[in-house]
Structure formats: C-alpha cells, structure tokens
Amino acid sequence: MARLHINNIPVDVPDGTTILKAARELGIRIPTLCHLENTEAKGACRICVVEVKGAKTMIAACATPVTEGMEVFTNSKAARDSRKFVLEMLLSEHDGDCKTCSRNDDCELKALAAEMGVTDLRFEGERTRKHIDETTPALIRDSGKCIKCRRCVTVCSEVQMVGSLFPQSRGFDTTIGPAFSQDLDSVACVQCGQCSAVCPVGAIIEKDHIQDVWRALDNPDKYVIVQTAPAIRAALGECFDYEPGTLVTGKMVTALRHLGFHKVFDTNFTADLTIMEEGTELLYRLKKKMVNKEDVALPQFTSCSPGWINFMEFYYPRFLNHISTCKSPQQMFGALAKSYYAQKTGKKPEDIVVVSVMPCTAKKFEAQRTEMSQNTIPDVDYVLTTRELGRMIHQAGIDFRELPDGVMDSPFGLSSGAADIFANTGGVMEAAVRTVYEIVTGKPFPLENLHIEPLMGLEGIKKASLKIEGTLPEWNFLEGVTLKVGVAHSLGKATKLLEAIKQGEEFHFIEVMTCPGGCIGGGGQPRVTTDEVRRKRINAIYQEDEGKQLRKSHENPDIKKIYEEFLGAPLSEKSHHLLHTHYHHKERLN
Amino acid sequence: MAPENTTTPQTASNEDEILDHLDRIFAESKDKPGSLIPLLQLTQKMYGYLPEKALKKISKQLNIPISEVAGVVGFYSFFSTQPKGKHVVRVCQGTACYVRGGHEVLHAVKNELKIEVGETTPDRQFSLEVGRCFGACGLAPVVMIDNDVVQRLKPSKVAEVLKVYKK
Ligand code: SF4
Ligand code: SF4
Ligand code: SF4
Ligand code: FES
Ligand code: FES
Numbered sequence: 001m002a003r004l005h006i007n008n009i010p011v012d013v014p015d016g017t018t019i020l021k022a023a024r025e026l027g028i029r030i031p032t033l034c035h036l037e038n039t040e041a042k043g044a045c046r047i048c049v050v051e052v053k054g055a056k057t058m059i060a061a062c063a064t065p066v067t068e069g070m071e072v073f074t075n076s077k078a079a080r081d082s083r084k085f086v087l088e089m090l091l092s093e094h095d096g097d098c099k100t101c102s103r104n105d106d107c108e109l110k111a112l113a114a115e116m117g118v119t120d121l122r123f124e125g126e127r128t129r130k131h132i133d134e135t136t137p138a139l140i141r142d143s144g145k146c147i148k149c150r151r152c153v154t155v156c157s158e159v160q161m162v163g164s165l166f167p168q169s170r171g172f173d174t175t176i177g178p179a180f181s182q183d184l185d186s187v188a189c190v191q192c193g194q195c196s197a198v199c200p201v202g203a204i205i206e207k208d209h210i211q212d213v214w215r216a217l218d219n220p221d222k223y224v225i226v227q228t229a230p231a232i233r234a235a236l237g238e239c240f241d242y243e244p245g246t247l248v249t250g251k252m253v254t255a256l257r258h259l260g261f262h263k264v265f266d267t268n269f270t271a272d273l274t275i276m277e278e279g280t281e282l283l284y285r286l287k288k289k290m291v292n293k294e295d296v297a298l299p300q301f302t303s304c305s306p307g308w309i310n311f312m313e314f315y316y317p318r319f320l321n322h323i324s325t326c327k328s329p330q331q332m333f334g335a336l337a338k339s340y341y342a343q344k345t346g347k348k349p350e351d352i353v354v355v356s357v358m359p360c361t362a363k364k365f366e367a368q369r370t371e372m373s374q375n376t377i378p379d380v381d382y383v384l385t386t387r388e389l390g391r392m393i394h395q396a397g398i399d400f401r402e403l404p405d406g407v408m409d410s411p412f413g414l415s416s417g418a419a420d421i422f423a424n425t426g427g428v429m430e431a432a433v434r435t436v437y438e439i440v441t442g443k444p445f446p447l448e449n450l451h452i453e454p455l456m457g458l459e460g461i462k463k464a465s466l467k468i469e470g471t472l473p474e475w476n477f478l479e480g481v482t483l484k485v486g487v488a489h490s491l492g493k494a495t496k497l498l499e500a501i502k503q504g505e506e507f508h509f510i511e512v513m514t515c516p517g518g519c520i521g522g523g524g525q526p527r528v529t530t531d532e533v534r535r536k537r538i539n540a541i542y543q544e545d546e547g548k549q550l551r552k553s554h555e556n557p558d559i560k561k562i563y564e565e566f567l568g569a570p571l572s573e574k575s576h577h578l579l580h581t582h583y584h585h586k587e588r589l590n
Numbered sequence: 591m592a593p594e595n596t597t598t599p600q601t602a603s604n605e606d607e608i609l610d611h612l613d614r615i616f617a618e619s620k621d622k623p624g625s626l627i628p629l630l631q632l633t634q635k636m637y638g639y640l641p642e643k644a645l646k647k648i649s650k651q652l653n654i655p656i657s658e659v660a661g662v663v664g665f666y667s668f669f670s671t672q673p674k675g676k677h678v679v680r681v682c683q684g685t686a687c688y689v690r691g692g693h694e695v696l697h698a699v700k701n702e703l704k705i706e707v708g709e710t711t712p713d714r715q716f717s718l719e720v721g722r723c724f725g726a727c728g729l730a731p732v733v734m735i736d737n738d739v740v741q742r743l744k745p746s747k748v749a750e751v752l753k754v755y756k757k
Contacts, residue, residue, distance in 0.1 A: 126688075157655065157658065162655065163655025163657055163658050164655065164657055165657060166655070166658045166660070166661035167661050167665070168660060168661050168664045169664040169665075170664065170665050170667075171722060177657070178657045178660075179645070179656040179657045179661070180642060187655070588650070
C-alpha cells in the first residue's frame with residue numbers, strides 16, 4: 001500500500017496503482033483520451049496531466065504509478081492550463097463540424113471542450129488532412145476528425161490481434177490507418193467495429209443505414225419487417241439515459257411499431273433455430289467420427305459471429321471446415337422471412353424488406369455477402385446498429401422512456417431463455433449444451449439453474465467438461481464420453497485458443513465471439529463499453545433468461561411448428577438450402 | 591541522358607532483385623523468428639529503398655500486420671519506400687517558412703519536377719521531401735538541396751536553382 005495526497009486529501013492505494021485510478025477513489029475524474037481499459041497505458045495524448053510536487057514537468061496520470069508520500073494536484077492552475085492547452089491544440093487541428101457530425105451526441109472531444117470551458121479557439125493551425133474512406137461495407141473513416149489518440153490501434157492490434165490500423169508517417173503528417181495510408185479494404189480488416197466503439201470522436205463510425213430504412217418505411221409498396229438481436233434489449237436503454245444493464249425489451253418493441261415497421265420480430269427465434277441446427281450438426285460430426293470412423297473436422301466452431309468468420313477466412317483457412325455450416329441467426333431470419341414467411345403471407349420476397357437491429361458492425365458486412373441471398377435478392381436488406389436505432393427513435397420524436405411495453409409478433413416472436421444468452425460470451429455454448437444433453441439423454445439438463453458456471457463471466461478463455469451418462473439407444477456411442485467445450489471472446493483470445501488446438505489440446509465444441517464480452521460488447525453498441533458496463537449488460541441478459549418459463553431451444557413450441565410446417569427436421573434438405581452455407585479462404589493482402 | 595551514378599537502377603528489375611534477396615534470407619533463416627527492424631535496415635542498405643511488395647513479403651513471413659510494418663517504415667526517416675534520387679530537395683514547411691511563402695515555393699518545385707512530395711523523378715535525378723523547420727527561420731523560406739541551404743527562395747527562381755543540379 002502507498003499513501004499519497006491528492007489535492008491535499010490523503011488516500012491509500014495498492015502499490016502500482018496509477019494516479020488516474022487513485023484519483024477516482026476520491027471521486028476525482030481526470031480526463032483521458034488515449035487511455036483504454038485493460039491495455040497498457042500509452043501516455044501519448046497528455047490530456048490527463050497533473051501537477052506533482054517536486055516534479056519538473058507535468059505528469060501523465062494514466063501512465064504514472066503512485067509513490068509513497070506523493071503530492072498530486074489535479075486542479076491547480078498549472079494543471080488546468082496544461083490540460084486546456086493540450087485540448088486547444090487538438091481542437092486547432094481537428095477538421096470537423098459538430099453541427100452535422102454523427103458523434104455530436106456522444107463525442108468525447110466535444111464534451112471535453114465543454115467541460116474545460118473552451119469558448120474560443122486561440123490557435124489557428126493547419127488542419128489535419130481530410131480523407132474519407134468508405135471502401136468497406138461496415139465502416140467510414142474520416143481522417144480530418146482523427147485526433148491521433150491511437151485507441152483504435154490498441155484495440156485492433158492488442159485486443160483483436162488483427163493489426164489493420166497503425167500510425168503511418170510521423171509528426172504532424174501522422175495518419176492513423178492501414179499501410180501506405182491506403183483505405184481499409186486494402187488490408188485484412190474483419191469489420192468488427194471495435195475501433196468505432198473506442199474512437200472518442202467521429203473519425204471511425206458505422207456506415208449509416210438510417211436513410212435507407214426511412215426510405216423503405218416511406219414506400220407504400222414495401223412490407224418492412226424488423227428483427228432485433230438478443231443483445232439490443234440490454235443496451236438500447238443507454239441511448240435514453242437508462243443505467244447500463246436496464247432491460248428495455250417491451251419499450252423497444254413499441255418504439256419499433258411507432259417507427260412504422262409492419263411486423264416486429266425477434267432474432268432470438270432464429271437463435272433457438274440455430275441451436276437446433278448447430279447442436280444436431282455437432283452430434284452428426286461426433287457420430288461420423290466415433291461410429292463411422294470418418295475423418296471429420298472436430299472441434300466444431302460456432303458460426304454466429306461474422307467478424308470471426310472473416311478472421312478465419314483471412315488468417316486460419318486450414319480451420320475453415322471446423323466452422324459450423326449454420327448461417328448466423330440474423331441470416332437464418334432473413335432466409336426464412338423471404339421464403340417461409342413470404343409464402344405464409346402470400347407476399348413476393350422482393351416486396352419484403354428485412355431490417356436487422358444488431359449490436360455489431362460486421363453484420364452489415366455479413367448481410368451483403370453473396371452467400372446470403374437467394375436469386376440475387378439479399379436475405380437481409382439493411383442493418384442498423386443499436387446506436388443507429390437509438391438515433392432513429394430520437395429522430396422520430398418518440399419519448400422512449402414513456403412508452404408502454406409491447407410484445408413481439410408471431411411467428412418469429414417467441415423465444416427461449418437459451419436464445420437470450422446468445423448475447424454474451426459463453427451463452428451460445430450453454431444454450432447448445434442444454435439442448436444437446438437433453439437430445440442425447442432424454443433427461444433434463446442437470447446443472448443448477450441451467451447454468452454452466454465455468455463458462456460465465458469475462459475471463460478471456462473459458463473451458464468446461466461434462467460427462468454424458470444415461471444415453472438413449474440412438475446415442476449410446478456417447479455413453480461415458482466427457483464432452484469438452486471451450487469459449488473465447490475477442491479475436492486475440494480466439495487466436496490463443498486456436499494455437500492451443502494446433503498444439504493438440506482437445507475439444508469437441510468451441511464458441512467464439514469476436515467482441516470482448518460477446519455481442520453485448522459489440523462494435524455497434526452504445527459507447528463507451530467498459531468491463532463494468534459489460535457485466536451489467538450480461539447480468540441483465542441472464543435475468544431475462546432466468547425470468548422465462550421456456551429456457552431451452554428445443555422446447556420452443558414455435559420452433560417445433562416451423563419444423564412441422566416447413567423445414568422438416570434439423571439438417572433436412574430444406575434446412576441445408578436455406579440455413580447453411582460454406583466459407584472460403586480469402587487472400588490476406590491485395 | 592543516362593545517370594552517371596548507378597546506385598539506383600531501374601525499378602522493375604531492382605524490385606525483383608530485392609524480392610529474390612528476401613526469399614533467400616527467409617529460406618536460410620527458416621524456423622528462426624526474424625526481427626523486423628534489422629531486416630528492414632539490411633534491405634534498405636543494400637538496395638536504397640523498400641518497395642511495397644518487399645514490405646508485404648516481410649509482413650507475411652514475420653507474421654506482422656502490413657499496417658504495422660508500413661508504420662515502422664514511415665516512422666524512421668532512414669527508411670524509404672521510394673528509390674531515392676541523386677539529389678534530395680527538401681522544402682521547409684515550418685511555420686516561419688510557411689508564412690513567408692514556403693508553400694508557394696513547394697508548389698513551384700512540384701511543378702518544375704512534376705512529382706509529389708515523397709516521390710522521385712523518373713530519371714532518378716531528384717527526390718522531393720518537406721521538412722519542418724531547419725533552424726534557419728531568419729532566412730525563410732528555406733530549401734535544402736542535398737547539404738546546400740538555399741535561402742529566401744522565390745517561386746520564380748526555383749527552376750533556375752534546380753538547373754544547377756541537373757547537369
Ligand atoms: S468529432 Fe466531435 S468535435 Fe469533431 S465534429 Fe464531431 S462532434 Fe464535433
Ligand atoms: S473493424 Fe476491427 S479489424 Fe477492422 S480496423 Fe476496426 S478494430 Fe481492426
Ligand atoms: S481514429 Fe479515432 S481512435 Fe483512432 S486514433 Fe483517430 S481519433 Fe483515435
Ligand atoms: S490519457 Fe493519459 S496520456 Fe492520454
Ligand atoms: S520554419 Fe523553415 S527554417 Fe524554421
């Protein structure tokens with residue numbers, strides 16, 4: 001422990017604590033820009049400087065550990081002036097116009113200018129060169145607005161281990177981006193959007209589909225339906241000043257009706273369907289291997305996260321046949337909407353517009369993949385991030401907090417608790433195991449509260465094993481087998497797990513979610529997502545799961561119905577045609 | 591006119607040579623993880639520049655993202671992705687020079703050499719760079735050609751000055 005004084009107030013903190021954290025203990029918030037939780041402090045932007053007695057220069061609070069007897073002044077004139085100077089320099093180079101900027105509701109630079117009382121720009125400097133990069137389906141980069149804090153670099157290389165963004169050149173000419181200052185489509189970016197989630201300003205944002213959706217809603221010839229991913233309901237509230245982790249499922253449904261969608265459906269329904277297909281696929285792979293002694297790719301990897309798919313296509317082609325052939329729940333929904341639902345309602349597929357609300361920017365990429373269409377009609381037409389839906393609701397003048405609760409429409413409205421937990425790391429695996437276990441044994445899943453404890457929480461790589469006993473005759477080849485499963489979230493952690501598998505570590509089934517925490521921490525979620533926010537959203541999701549009677553995908557009566565009426569059985573020919581696909585190796589560099 | 595000095599021969603064959611050279615290095619050092627900066631230094635030293643294709647090869651072999659490799663190359667002024675010309679023209683764009691017409695001078699140099707900043711003329715005679723304050727603000731606007739300082743340069747005099755080096 002070390003004792004120090006901050007603004008003359010004593011505080012005791014463990015050795016190694018930074019000044020920034022020690023100040024927070026006292027309720028003093030020092031502004032930061034380059035600092036990113038869970039990563040090594042870079043000390044690059046200097047917006048966090050404080051005065052330390054005896055030190056010759058101002059000290060970066062984020063990167064400096066406290067020492068015994070230290071006397072820190074966060075609020076002296078010198079400290080305030082230095083921070084303001086740094087900010088004014090940033091503002092003088094910044095080429096952006098708050099009036100028309102999509103970040104003007106949550107921009108950290110603008111907030112700092114207000115907080116520090118910058119009322120005029122004292123310096124008229126050369127502006128950062130403006131180049132707008134719209135080359136990828138998910139993201140837009142605006143170099144003029146970039147303040148070179150490098151948070152995106154940190155997240156892309158340290159958290160995701162993709163490394164698409166890096167400072168190029170140096171000094172004033174530095175730009176943050178791909179090699180040779182080219183556009184994002186020139187490198188193997190997986191479109192996860194974590195960079196857009198951590199960027200403090202409007203320099204990396206999602207490609208906005210709001211106008212397209214309004215146009216569809218305004219078109220009387222179109223029948224516009226919407227699906228909402230499991231992770232939206234635990235985060236959308238933050239766009240309306242609710243505490244993170246407030247469930248707003250009912251209000252969200254009502255708001256979507258107010259926006260004019262003809263039907264409000266739930267991606268959770270196709271999450272249940274995914275479990276049926278993917279669970280069955282796993283059992284088939286195991287059977288082929290253990291009974292027929294065929295050479296099958298195991299472990300099986302989940303396929304719901306499009307950033308992960310991109311990653312595998314670029315970086316681990318030799319593992320592509322391990323990935324489940326199931327389309328993601330978003331795409332299963334789209335495929336069924338334009339086949340089953342179109343038939344059921346007598347509509348032409350081309351007159352139905354499918355809008356998704358997703359926590360994810362990579363879903364924008366996924367929706368435009370050629371594999372995800374039938375006769376050149378895309379299964380999903382537009383993808384809104386949680387943030388974009390928040391903006392649309394604001395644009396429509398809907399007073400979200402005052403809305404009554406609504407209920408999702410049939411036939412894609414009813415879902416189990418297993419579908420809810422698709423939203424967080426470990427959830428898809430738990431949902432799958434709940435179902436697979438019951439299919440194989442015919443007995444209720446035995447774990448307390450239906451949770452697989454070791455798969456819960458924010459640990460980067462999680463493992464569990466479960467011995468299968470008392471199998472039904474059809475599955476007796478699995479009698480006594482210990483099912484081994486692994487879970488990773490963030491691509492950096494997924495890389496570690498893949499390397500372990502390469503080294504011979506054995507698993508049957510692996511879940512990977514691209515974003516830290518899973519979809520609840522997706523690149524399209526309200527900013528800023530910290531671990532505290534992740535935990536709150538995850539708790540909300542488990543609460544939604546536990547609050548339901550129906551908690552297992554295979555018990556969902558509407559799932560049973562769609563198999564009876566339309567699909568036949570899991571992995572049937574129709575399922576294969578509509579709900580499954582294959583992925584291909586993509587060359588890494590153009 | 592062929593350049594007398596042949597440290598930087600034609601791009602195409604030169605590029606192939608660099609790529610072959612890298613292949614040999616990687617073949618020899620198989621299984622040994624290489625490190626980036628020494629490899630870049632070696633290649634730059636032998637060939638005078640690091641073409642994009644070479645950086646991509648290095649990125650793949652060392653399993654370092656291309657953006658990071660290019661970032662490192664861009665950070666050290668010692669490295670260049672363009673073959674350097676016989677003469678390096680550096681136009682100061684520091685504040686003093688900028689306000690005293692440095693920007694117009696740069697424009698005139700670009701026009702005269704028909705290249706952008708960071709490029710080299712096809713005959714390999716001149717490379718164009720910009721600088722940020724050469725510490726000679728009193729003489730602004732300043733241009734450096736190799737080690738010569740040209741002071742108070744007017745845009746209209748640019749062609750004349752460059753001619754001296756053309757030979
Ligand atoms: S990034 Fe922030 S400061 Fe810049 S224009 Fe947008 S809102 Fe304004
Ligand atoms: S979208 Fe993901 S992979 Fe692409 S640049 Fe951003 S963080 Fe990196
Ligand atoms: S793009 Fe955003 S996160 Fe990246 S360096 Fe620029 S301002 Fe920072
Ligand atoms: S936040 Fe401390 S230096 Fe950037
Ligand atoms: S600004 Fe050009 S020499 Fe100082």
